Amino acid sequence: MPRMVFDHVTKSFGSDPVIDGFSADIADREFLVLLGPSGCGKSTMLRMIAGLAEVSDGTISFDGEVVNDMEPRERDIAFVFQSYALYPHMTVAQNIAFPLVMREFRPWHHIPVLSSVMKRSIARRPEVADKVAEVARVLELTEYLNRRPKALSGGQRQRVALARSLVRDPSVYLLDEPLSNLDAKLRTQMRSEISGLYRRVRKSFVYVTHDQVEAMTMATRIIVLDRGRIQQIGTPEEIYARPANAFVAKFIGSPGMNLVPADAEGGLVRDRRSGQVLDTAAGLDDGEYRFGLRPEAIRLADDGQEGLTATVVTVEQLGGETVAGFRLGDHDADDGVTVDLGDTVFARIPPDPSLSAGARRRLVFDRGAISYFRADTGLRVPAARGATQPQGSNR
Amino acid sequence: MSHTTLDGAPPTSPRPGARRRRPGELLGYAFIAPAVLYLAVFLLVPLVQGIAMSFTDAKLINPTGGEPVGFDNYARTLGADRFWNSLLATLLYTAATVTGTLALGTAAAVLVNRAFRGRALVRGLLTFPYAMPTVAVALIFAWMYNQSNGVFNRGLGVLGVGETGWLTDPDWGMASVVAATVWKVFPFVMLVVLAALQSVNAELYEAARIDGADALSTFRSVVLPHLAPTLRIVALLMTIWSIRRFEIIFLLTGGGPVERTNTLVINVYRTAFSDQELGLAATVGALGLLVSLTVTCVFLLVERRENKREETS
Amino acid sequence: MKLKRIVARLLVSTALLAFALFAGFPVYWMVNTALTSDTELYKTGQDWWPHAERLPGVPGSLADVPIGGWLLNSGFIAFGTTMLSLLLAVLGAYALSRYRFHGKGAAAFLLFSTQMLPEALLVVPLFALFGTLGLLNGLGGLVLANTAFAMPVALFIVKSAIDKIPYEIEESARVDGCPRYGQLTQIVLPLVTPSIAAAAVVTFFEGWNEFLFANTFLTDSEKWPASVGLATFVGQYTTPLSSVMAAAFLFSLPAIVFFVLMQRRIVSGLTAGAVKG
Numbered sequence: 001m002p003r004m005v006f007d008h009v010t011k012s013f014g015s016d017p018v019i020d021g022f023s024a025d026i027a028d029r030e031f032l033v034l035l036g037p038s039g040c041g042k043s044t045m046l047r048m049i050a051g052l053a054e055v056s057d058g059t060i061s062f063d064g065e066v067v068n069d070m071e072p073r074e075r076d077i078a079f080v081f082q083s084y085a086l087y088p089h090m091t092v093a094q095n096i097a098f099p100l101v102m103r104e105f106r107p108w109h110h111i112p113v114l115s116s117v118m119k120r121s122i123a124r125r126p127e128v129a130d131k132v133a134e135v136a137r138v139l140e141l142t143e144y145l146n147r148r149p150k151a152l153s154g155g156q157r158q159r160v161a162l163a164r165s166l167v168r169d170p171s172v173y174l175l176d177e178p179l180s181n182l183d184a185k186l187r188t189q190m191r192s193e194i195s196g197l198y199r200r201v202r203k204s205f206v207y208v209t210h211d212q213v214e215a216m217t218m219a220t221r222i223i224v225l226d227r228g229r230i231q232q233i234g235t236p237e238e239i240y241a242r243p244a245n246a247f248v249a250k251f252i253g254s255p256g257m258n259l260v261p262a263d264a265e266g267g268l269v270r271d272r273r274s275g276q277v278l279d280t281a282a283g284l285d286d287g288e289y290r291f292g293l294r295p296e297a298i299r300l301a302d303d304g305q306e307g308l309t310a311t312v313v314t315v316e317q318l319g320g321e322t323v324a325g326f327r328l329g330d331h332d333a334d335d336g337v338t339v340d341l342g343d344t345v346f347a348r349i350p351p352d353p354s355l356s357a358g359a360r361r362r363l364v365f366d367r368g369a370i371s372y373f374r375a376d377t378g379l380r381v382p383a384a385r386g387a388t389q390p391q392g393s394n395r
Numbered sequence: 396m397s398h399t400t401l402d403g404a405p406p407t408s409p410r411p412g413a414r415r416r417r418p419g420e421l422l423g424y425a426f427i428a429p430a431v432l433y434l435a436v437f438l439l440v441p442l443v444q445g446i447a448m449s450f451t452d453a454k455l456i457n458p459t460g461g462e463p464v465g466f467d468n469y470a471r472t473l474g475a476d477r478f479w480n481s482l483l484a485t486l487l488y489t490a491a492t493v494t495g496t497l498a499l500g501t502a503a504a505v506l507v508n509r510a511f512r513g514r515a516l517v518r519g520l521l522t523f524p525y526a527m528p529t530v531a532v533a534l535i536f537a538w539m540y541n542q543s544n545g546v547f548n549r550g551l552g553v554l555g556v557g558e559t560g561w562l563t564d565p566d567w568g569m570a571s572v573v574a575a576t577v578w579k580v581f582p583f584v585m586l587v588v589l590a591a592l593q594s595v596n597a598e599l600y601e602a603a604r605i606d607g608a609d610a611l612s613t614f615r616s617v618v619l620p621h622l623a624p625t626l627r628i629v630a631l632l633m634t635i636w637s638i639r640r641f642e643i644i645f646l647l648t649g650g651g652p653v654e655r656t657n658t659l660v661i662n663v664y665r666t667a668f669s670d671q672e673l674g675l676a677a678t679v680g681a682l683g684l685l686v687s688l689t690v691t692c693v694f695l696l697v698e699r700r701e702n703k704r705e706e707t708s
Numbered sequence: 709m710k711l712k713r714i715v716a717r718l719l720v721s722t723a724l725l726a727f728a729l730f731a732g733f734p735v736y737w738m739v740n741t742a743l744t745s746d747t748e749l750y751k752t753g754q755d756w757w758p759h760a761e762r763l764p765g766v767p768g769s770l771a772d773v774p775i776g777g778w779l780l781n782s783g784f785i786a787f788g789t790t791m792l793s794l795l796l797a798v799l800g801a802y803a804l805s806r807y808r809f810h811g812k813g814a815a816a817f818l819l820f821s822t823q824m825l826p827e828a829l830l831v832v833p834l835f836a837l838f839g840t841l842g843l844l845n846g847l848g849g850l851v852l853a854n855t856a857f858a859m860p861v862a863l864f865i866v867k868s869a870i871d872k873i874p875y876e877i878e879e880s881a882r883v884d885g886c887p888r889y890g891q892l893t894q895i896v897l898p899l900v901t902p903s904i905a906a907a908a909v910v911t912f913f914e915g916w917n918e919f920l921f922a923n924t925f926l927t928d929s930e931k932w933p934a935s936v937g938l939a940t941f942v943g944q945y946t947t948p949l950s951s952v953m954a955a956a957f958l959f960s961l962p963a964i965v966f967f968v969l970m971q972r973r974i975v976s977g978l979t980a981g982a983v984k985g
Contacts, residue, residue, distance in 0.1 A: 052879050072883040087877060102890075110887070420809055426799040426802055427815055430859060433856065434822055441837055442825065518971075520731055521728065523735050528917040529917060531960045537942050538737075586971055635823070635824050639824075639828075660826050660827075663831075683826065
């Protein structure tokens, strides 16, 4: 249940920091998601929380107690690996029982032949056997108890890994991209199973992923990481609606937030490419900005309505909706130029099967959905209308 | 991501209080120590003692009682023909053996690589020579090489060729020993090359077929490049082992006839146990070690150059 | 074209046959000789085909050669070498595979370079060393000497197997409360048993086949392993050759059987450290 405090946690291999000055205060019983692209350091962070990797500098505390030097088993944690890390030579039942058996082992019990004997006898004790059976029942593994991991499907192995964590009843559950090896459908199913587990045990969860859908659906709090640095800490709603910088804005959402290069001058904000006026009275100082608007917030203008002129460059018909990529302004249908997606403004609109490349449309949106980011730093500019600051911006 | 090594890097800045050494690291030392200490005692120390002995005039009856003689032993050894004959014999033996085993082993591997009925049987059969104890090999080959009753001369007699003293004729001694060696050792090359061949990505073969390559050019453009690093390593191993090899030569010819097969290691043994000159024996041994080291260095340099070439091409 | 393929296949088959004959003939000849009387061997000429009817007489002829006692000695030396080598090798392999520590590279280099050392150079100093330790003329001393050469090979074989086990499984055990040394016995060892078996076979036969040290260190002929005993017959023909060959075949048989069974694993382990990919 612990409250976790990270104080300037740093991890370096040699001189390059993989994690740099990570500071956060997470209440207990949160489902914390560490979200970021590959290589951002999130797995390293998780391993430091687990005690599998050494902290180079800074402290990690559980409920006020610094845990930097504690062995994993002293921290009362459970860890689910991306590859599940099941013991191949043991049955499912033995895998699940292993943590309980280890609790009872004395140092000399580890001698090769003696250890098999001891493992078997401890596993037979009622308090152990019952717990294993109970956990297997909860995760629907009862009929697989005597199988070896290699005879199981991906989803089943996942559940064995979860069972092995559940059986120890830890204070913190640590999960390292547990769903990335599963196919899409199974992923959706397992997502709700893990969320269900969280609700049932009511303990702290720390979950690492690069998939923002997982983060948005499961987390009570998200920490977005990029290249070892915290980009933003917040609830899913805060991350979505008020991203602290351009990176977070682009990372969240599918497609991510559109960031149109714009210039502010004398109270007007103009699109740099087409020169169209995007916003008046934004209250920004003169300079270069990124005009941020989520694809979901853009609609096609009705006939006769005013809006931004744009030309369609790509269309994706998804059945339930259409995702169209636009270039602002009038363009000839075929400049023969390859589409530079960096310039493209995406919109998610109700299904429009007739829409095709080269068509001209007008785009409308709510002023309240706009986010501004400075072009040089990428940081969000607080709205002139006094909206609340986003939490936990980049240090 | 899976990690195969344990992160043992200590914290970069000391924190108040806890600067304890992780118990894991100590365990690592404890686990490797027995093996390292064992080798130090039973190999390194004797090696150093052996080299030290080359600077004394120790004799077999009193191994430790030799008086230091500086570089006298080296002068004597390098000045006498016997050492240079040994060196020549060693180089000859090594070159012939390495060539023979590489050629036969690779050929066998290529042949066995295709699937066919009874392949496991054939491969097993081809492994027999390597498994046989050297003494047994020496026994049977000595009998087969026997001048009057051996099967080789009998077979040649049928063809009208006269009796050859395979192990007694100075012109044939080396060849006979090389033949017996190649017979015994080629399966090792075969197994290693076979393993390498079987790791060739099947898709490469298919691509070659689509491009219209026949068997020979497929071999040259797909198989050989993949095989090259393996062959280099095997060549190195074979060379070092050839320089070391003692028993088969000792048992078949004892260094003869007329010292034609008196390789460096045989020389060492005979100088020590027949001539009873330990100091001189150690000298030959030390020089032989130098030869081994030089050869290894040459190989490593070639290897590095080849690696660079392969990386940039 | 079909003709080309048939010819190619014919060539390959012939080549394979040639290789099989090449590899098998000396072994076959050894068996043949074991079944041929001395008269035939020296006077009338050895027959190309074995005289199967002489087979029942072979066990009796072995009495000419004290092979029984010799094989027991060989077995003792081989077994001792295996036990000691495996103990050192397994611990060392785990350390080299999993731990990063100062001098790890040096340790690995040491192990590899010992494969270069010629026994002939070390015979004399070891002779002197064992003399002072009172280990000469004893099978125990041979176990110690053989282990020094066999252990690095066993270590490489086991290490290459440990390298293939994802470290995450051990970390999982660590999180589950398993102490570090327990990770070796509970997790790693059960998963590398095949390679340990292969290493055991290699070290066993290093001890079984070894000749030089046994020949030099042992003075009592009762202590002779089969390698030394049989070596006295090379080129000597006073003892019936058929008995000698029968004894030699008996000596070779275990090695052949085991090695053929385990060839793939042995070779992959031996070369894993050296060969890339």
